[in-house]
Amino acid sequence: MMMLKVLLGVMLVGLAASDDANCPQPFGRGPGLGDMRVASRLADRIDALEKRMDTAKERVTGYVHEGEIVRARVDSLYEEAHHCKSHHFQCGFPEDRCMLDTKVCDHVKDCANGHDEDDDICTNRLPIGSVFDGDMPSGACGADIDHIRFTVIWEQRLSYFPSQIQLKAAVTVTHHDGTVESNIKKGYYSFSDHAVFLEAEDGGDGRISLIDCIFDGVQDDRCVAEMRDGSGHICATFGLVRLDDHH
Ligand SMILES: [Ca+2]
Structure with a gap:
């Protein structure tokens, strides 16, 4: 924004110099009252534009902050889904909930997908003689x-x-x-x-x-x-x- 102001300032000076060249002032120097009004209006527009930019920047910052909150929540849900606490069992896709391991292989399907009673879970890998x-x-x-x-x-x-x-x-x-x-x-x-x-x-x-x-x-x-x-x-x-x- 500062660069924009400087650029417009240079343009105004150039405009004034150009006006001076095309329409020589009888008393020889400086912009007239009309030029000052134009410069004042442009300055007001620049200030308004700056305020709009600041508002937009705050809005974008807000979006980024909200995005970070959403991301943290998603990460938290992922951890809950994939890292069950001790003595808990993960039901797996699509449910991804954790439940007490005492409900695993108790002959009742507690997970919506029935994973807690699947054969590959409820196989005794250590029968007598192992x-x-x-x-x-x-x-x-x-x-x-x-x-x-x-x-x-x-x-x-x-x-x-x-x-x-x-x-x-x-x-x-x-x-x-x-x-x-x-x-x-x-x-x-x-x-x-x-x-x-x-x-x-x-x-x-x-x-x-x-x-x-x-x-x-x-x-x-x-x-x-x-x-x-x-x-x-x-x-x-x-x-x-x-x-x-x-x-
Ligand atoms: Ca069960």
């Missing part, structure tokens, strides 16, 4: 364990809590010095998480508090084990492979 085996990263979690294997030896699915399968597993760990130790651990398989959660495994100094093994929801012959330390943080992640033929 054996998973793998090497633990050396020194992980400060534990004295080289190798770990668990075998599911008992299961029970409670009618009043069907979203999980209670189980017991024989967990065998091989220590650095080659000694082998076996214990029976309680746990459960969660349909919602495609994962088994076994109770604490003592790595020698008691720091390991939990072993999880999570399936990807497609392949049944492997899962990703996570070990957590005493404070609940994941301190080791490694693969376990199925050794039995339940797949």
Whole structure:
């Protein structure tokens, strides 16, 4: 806008000079009263134009602000749809709502699309006799364990809590010095998480508090084990492979 004013100012001066050249003033100099009125009207129009520009700028700024609000709301809805809270299950397209995982595989279609009762969700990936085996990263979690294997030896699915399968597993760990130790651990398989959660495994100094093994929801012959330390943080992640033929 400032440039426009300067440009118009230069044009006015040029106009005045041109008028002077074509119509020489008897007294030799300066714009006349008519020129001053024209310049004044032009200045008023420029001021009005500036105000309209400012108004338009404020309006555009408002639109941008509203757009940012809408974008933030859309992002929030997307996160709600794709990142359910702990112990919640995502129904998936087109509903995208989260619901309590206790409603998964309870024989009632709670999602509008029925995803909570789909066969690929409600398949028990750890029937009795399932054996998973793998090497633990050396020194992980400060534990004295080289190798770990668990075998599911008992299961029970409670009618009043069907979203999980209670189980017991024989967990065998091989220590650095080659000694082998076996214990029976309680746990459960969660349909919602495609994962088994076994109770604490003592790595020698008691720091390991939990072993999880999570399936990807497609392949049944492997899962990703996570070990957590005493404070609940994941301190080791490694693969376990199925050794039995339940797949
Ligand atoms: Ca259900």
